[in-house]
Each structure stands twice: as C-alpha cells, then as structure tokens.
Amino acid sequence: MMDDRALSSAVTYALTVVVALSLTTGIVFGAEALIDSQREQTAREQVEVVGEQLGKTLSTAGRLNATDAEPETLVVERSFPDRVAGSQYRILVAGSDAGPDRYVVYLETVDFDINVSVAVRLSTADLRRTRVNGGRLRVRYHEPTRQLVVEHA
Amino acid sequence: MAGMRPSRRAGAASTPDRGQLLLAGAFVVAVTLIALTLVLSASNYTATLSDQDDLVTRGGDAITVREAVEHDLERRFAYVMANYDDDEREDQFHWTVENMSTPIQERHSRHGRYVNVTQEPYGEPFIEGTRLSDDNGFERPNSLDDPNWTMATDVQVRNLTLVVTDVNDALGAGRENAFNLSFQNSERGNWTFRVYQDPSGPEIFYEVEAPSGYIQSCRRPDLTDGHKIDFRTGTITEIDDGTNLEPCPALTAIDLDRQHYNVTVTGGNAASGEYSLVVDEPPGNVDSTADFDGDSVADAEEILYGARVNYQYYSATVTYNATIEIAPEEFE
Numbered sequence: 239m240m241d242d243r244a245l246s247s248a249v250t251y252a253l254t255v256v257v258a259l260s261l262t263t264g265i266v267f268g269a270e271a272l273i274d275s276q277r278e279q280t281a282r283e284q285v286e287v288v289g290e291q292l293g294k295t296l297s298t299a300g301r302l303n304a305t306d307a308e309p310e311t312l313v314v315e316r317s318f319p320d321r322v323a324g325s326q327y328r329i330l331v332a333g334s335d336a337g338p339d340r341y342v343v344y345l346e347t348v349d350f351d352i353n354v355s356v357a358v359r360l361s362t363a364d365l366r367r368t369r370v371n372g373g374r375l376r377v378r379y380h381e382p383t384r385q386l387v388v389e390h391a
Numbered sequence: 392m393a394g395m396r397p398s399r400r401a402g403a404a405s406t407p408d409r410g411q412l413l414l415a416g417a418f419v420v421a422v423t424l425i426a427l428t429l430v431l432s433a434s435n436y437t438a439t440l441s442d443q444d445d446l447v448t449r450g451g452d453a454i455t456v457r458e459a460v461e462h463d464l465e466r467r468f469a470y471v472m473a474n475y476d477d478d479e480r481e482d483q484f485h486w487t488v489e490n491m492s493t494p495i496q497e498r499h500s501r502h503g504r505y506v507n508v509t510q511e512p513y514g515e516p517f518i519e520g521t522r523l524s525d526d527n528g529f530e531r532p533n534s535l536d537d538p539n540w541t542m543a544t545d546v547q548v549r550n551l552t553l554v555v556t557d558v559n560d561a562l563g564a565g566r567e568n569a570f571n572l573s574f575q576n577s578e579r580g581n582w583t584f585r586v587y588q589d590p591s592g593p594e595i596f597y598e599v600e601a602p603s604g605y606i607q608s609c610r611r612p613d614l615t616d617g618h619k620i621d622f623r624t625g626t627i628t629e630i631d632d633g634t635n636l637e638p639c640p641a642l643t644a645i646d647l648d649r650q651h652y653n654v655t656v657t658g659g660n661a662a663s664g665e666y667s668l669v670v671d672e673p674p675g676n677v678d679s680t681a682d683f684d685g686d687s688v689a690d691a692e693e694i695l696y697g698a699r700v701n702y703q704y705y706s707a708t709v710t711y712n713a714t715i716e717i718a719p720e721e722f723e
Binding site (some may be wrong): 251254258259262266273280284287288291294295298299301303304305306308309310311312313314315316318319322324325341349377 | 417457491
C-alpha cells in the first residue's frame, strides 16, 4: 500500500525542477521590475547631477571670461559618463525666454523618458546653441564669435 | 541465480544519481543567477559623479588664483607708483612681475598646477591715459563761460573727483537749476549726476539718475568750505578738516562698466568748484569742447595708471591664458 501511494522518482524530480524554476523565474521577473524602477531613478539622478555640474562649469567659464581683455585661451574639460544607468543621453544647449543672458541646458536619456533642464546665466559671454551626446565634454571660449561652446573633448 | 544481483527497489537504487542531478541543477541555477547579476550590473554600471566635481576640476581654482594674483599685482603696482619717479616706474614694475613669476610657479606646482605671470615687453604693457582737470569751476574754460559743454567724447572713465565749493543762489534752488554731469552712451543709456540746493532749506543734494530713470540721492549740510566727491570710493568729504568722510550710496550706484561715454556738463554755472577726470585715452585723442592748448585754464595731463600682465593657468582640466589689467586707482 505504501509503495502505491508514493510518487515515482521521475515525478519527484520533475516537481523539484518545476518548483525551483518557478521560484527562480519569479525572482528574476520580480527583480527585473525592481531593477527597471531603480535604473530609471538612478538615470534621473545621474542626469540631474551631470546637468548641475555642466551648468556650474559654464558659469565658471563665464567668470573666467570676465576679464578686461578677452582670454586668449579658455578651455575647461569635464569627464562625464558616456551612459547613465546603461542609457545614452543627449545634451542640448539652448537660449531662454527669461533674458538675453539666460540659457537652459536640457538633458534627455535615450532609454528612459527622462528630461532634465538646468538654468544658466552668463553675463560675460554668449553661449552657442548646440546638441552633443553625453561623455567627455569641453567648454571652450571661441574668440571670433565671443561665444562659449560646448563640444566633445 | 549465478551472476544475478539481488533485486532492489527502484527508489532506493536511484537515490545517489538523483542527488547528483539535483546538485548539478542547483549549480546551474546558481551560476545562471550569478551571471545574470553580473550582466545586469555591468549594463547598469553608473559612475560616481559626486567625487568628480570640485573647484579645481570646474575651474573655480583658476578664478581664485587669478584674483589673488591680481590683488598682489595691484599692491605691488601701488608700491611702485608711490615710491619711484616717473621714468623708473615701468622698469621697476616689470622687474617686480619677473620676480613674482618663479615663486608663483613653485607654489602651485606642488598642487599639480602650472601658474605663471609675465609682462611682455611688446604690445602695450602699461595703460596710459589723461587727467582732465580744472580748478576754476565747471563752466567751459576759455570760451565765454559756456555752462553747457562736452568734457570728453567717447572715453572710458577711470576716475572722477569733484570739489563743490558753492552753489549759485542767483539761479535758484531745486533740480531744475542743478549742475549736471552726464555720462552718455547710446546703447547703455545715460547716467546723470546733479548738484543742487534743497528748495526748502540749506541742504545740498547730490543726486544720481540711472539710465532706467531711478534716482538716488545723498544730502549734506550747507556748504562751508566745500565738499569733495570721490566717485571711485563713493564718498563725500568735508573740505574743512578732511576727516569727516561719509559714504554716499548714490555715488557707488554709478556703473560705467568700462564702456565708452560722452562726458558732458550742463548748468556748469550752477555750482562752483573743481574737477579731476581720468580717462583711458592719451591727451591727443581726447575730443573735448574745452580748450587744452595752453591758453585754457583746464589741463590735460598724460598719466600712467595701469599695467597689463599675462596670466597663465594650466591644470588637468583647465587651460586658461588671459591678460589682467591692473588699474587700482589714479596716481600722480
């Protein structure tokens, strides 16, 4: 009677594998959702930090430009990450309606719907409107046009 | 039966094999999870940004060092101008800059930065200008005492001092009868400085009107020996003892911002006194309706009031090369 009620070893093995796979799959899917959420949050925080640091760098370059005579050379290089949380991001430098010396740096990620903007005020030089991908950047004073230019280093 | 093994129950016979299979399966699952973790971590790798931003990286250190060097140069320039004769000042300041160079390089090289100051002999290493002055009043000199005239055209104003000794009671008090000194720029608008007597009392009003039309003023008691108005320091001093120096915020509001202005006088007969105006152009380039040819009471004197020094700053992230202009104040 006992042998009749027992499961065969194959069934026991199959059940073990199925339960193990179910648990693993559940963990993976659960972790994926959590990781996606965390990635987006991390990406948002990273582009915010990149935007703030780029904005401060532009302000500092503007202050370096505030001499009686125009600087002969003014270059500030910054090593920002190529990707944030695994996603590429783009940087757009644009003017602002707030005033002629006001600018806005927009940052947007490729994989996530994240857009961050940072306001920059420059009274000593114009800022060239441009679009670059994230990564190692150079802020340079272009004397012929009296503009600060953001470009890839 | 010979050669035959005793029969065993199926479950008991396969237990070691199933254990090995389970172990192998668990191992595969564990390796898969670890690999998955590594792949996800690699794809989501995020650099730490907080430790990549400081004053040196951003360029703020270049500004701090530049301001320190500028202050040091101004102090040395003032010393040279105060302690050496006219014909020695340029050589002495040039020598001073050369002596600054090596200590500055050594100090900053310890922190991984190259900083240097030089004064090139070519170009225009020194800033010369003109002091326009007249101690015989504010009317146009040598020209039938015209009260409305142009002191200088298209110049940068470096320094300005007025001494007001009297106001013309015959013209009457109030703003409409004021002495006006205007700084006119077609793009930036006009700044106007006025002097007039309070219509309801003996006080003297010193008034500044901004290009926006906003008016600020300082009032002082009736003139005795006169008031000295220093636009650079924004102060008004009683002439009698020279110690009663008081700030006048209206004066410091004037922002000429190194732009070119036409300096004009209207109502020059409304007050008496003297002026000293330092501009950036040499005497030959100062266009004025005053007569500076020697017959006039007004004087146009060439002076040395500044120097240009090249400043270099190199760090791992910053390359900066600029000319610093040292012009702390007017010197004799």
